[in-house]
Amino acid sequence: MREHQLDELRQELDEINLKLLKLLNDRAALAKRIGEVKQKQGINKFDPERERAMLETIVKHNDGPFTDDTVRYLFKQIFKASLDLQQTSQKKTLLVSREKQAADTVVDIKGTLVGAVKPQVVAGPCSVESEEQVFEVARALKEQGIELMRGGAFKPRTSPYDFQGLGEEGLKIMRKAADEFGLKVISEIVNPADIEMAEQYVDVIQIGARNMQNFELLKAAGAARTPVLLKRGLSATIEEFLFAAEYILSGGNSQVILCERGIRTYERATRNTLDISAVPILKNESHLPVLVDITHSTGRRDILLPCARAALAAGADGIMLEVHPNPAVALSDAKQQIDIPTFDTFIKNLRASRLLDEKPAIVR
Numbered sequence: 001m002r003e004h005q006l007d008e009l010r011q012e013l014d015e016i017n018l019k020l021l022k023l024l025n026d027r028a029a030l031a032k033r034i035g036e037v038k039q040k041q042g043i044n045k046f047d048p049e050r051e052r053a054m055l056e057t058i059v060k061h062n063d064g065p066f067t068d069d070t071v072r073y074l075f076k077q078i079f080k081a082s083l084d085l086q087q088t089s090q091k092k093t094l095l096v097s098r099e100k101q102a103a104d105t106v107v108d109i110k111g112t113l114v115g116a117v118k119p120q121v122v123a124g125p126c127s128v129e130s131e132e133q134v135f136e137v138a139r140a141l142k143e144q145g146i147e148l149m150r151g152g153a154f155k156p157r158t159s160p161y162d163f164q165g166l167g168e169e170g171l172k173i174m175r176k177a178a179d180e181f182g183l184k185v186i187s188e189i190v191n192p193a194d195i196e197m198a199e200q201y202v203d204v205i206q207i208g209a210r211n212m213q214n215f216e217l218l219k220a221a222g223a224a225r226t227p228v229l230l231k232r233g234l235s236a237t238i239e240e241f242l243f244a245a246e247y248i249l250s251g252g253n254s255q256v257i258l259c260e261r262g263i264r265t266y267e268r269a270t271r272n273t274l275d276i277s278a279v280p281i282l283k284n285e286s287h288l289p290v291l292v293d294i295t296h297s298t299g300r301r302d303i304l305l306p307c308a309r310a311a312l313a314a315g316a317d318g319i320m321l322e323v324h325p326n327p328a329v330a331l332s333d334a335k336q337q338i339d340i341p342t343f344d345t346f347i348k349n350l351r352a353s354r355l356l357d358e359k360p361a362i363v364r
């Protein structure tokens, strides 16, 4: 008899569960609509004043057996879930998102495509030091069939006493060498006021890891019509990285390449920790092409090849690495750049694994 009573009570509870579920979802649908109205009006989604007023009314009507505190706690969870829903549906409409654009963005750098079928290699010295140095690297790239040359003219260094780069003079050298060997130039810009000047020389504006959340620089890059390579910040989450890219797209520049360059963790065996999982996550969440900087993420020459293979196998649209004619005397990153013979062997090995021919097919 008692067992029978338990069954009956449980059946009643089951029915209430379903009623509650229906009510909760009806409420969620309303909260979502409120979120859309707030979005249009530019109002903050989180409204603590409204939450406080609702809680007050609810508690006033509480006849128990739940205590007022328990009721407050339960409703606070409902408000939080509604807020998450409002924010998630907003995220889905970001310009960088796959929801907004299902097809991959292909960045066209004067005929060199990033994000198309064939992965690209971006290589070059950490810093532009002299014409001779850049010409030597440019020649090596040309010989290996590489089309994209990187080189820093404005160097945001950790220490103010380290080499800060040659500035505009460095960009001129990059342009001259690129024109001589038919390459495209990628170089970092750190000051929004320099973008217009830089566009005379570079084919891609790089925004470095330390500037990923320099919002004025992101806005200036958004107003430019030159493709942008945006590096992930040292301690940036994938969400923060995508929001940074959103600044550029929302400014009107859709030609953005994302670059995973390693993140800060407790691990000391590498300079940073290459977050390989960021590659498929970024590719799933965004239509923008993704490169992996194997030099800065590892800071080690001895594991460049397996890391490059891993990046390309994970679906990266290309890799980036530092090459210097004589790394031992380089003015920056002497320990991690590779010399030209090592670069030649590296590219040959990568080509032998056929990972540079075509990206792996991804079924979404």
Ligand SMILES: O=C(O)C(=O)C[C@]1(C(=O)O)C=C[C@@H](O)C=C1
Pocket: 031, 034, 035, 045, 046, 047, 048, 050, 051, 078, 079, 080, 082, 083
């Ligand atoms: O009423 C609002 O303004 C809402 O956005 C809805 C709602 C809720 O779920 O009750 C959601 C988040 C806000 O912090 C406050 C309330």
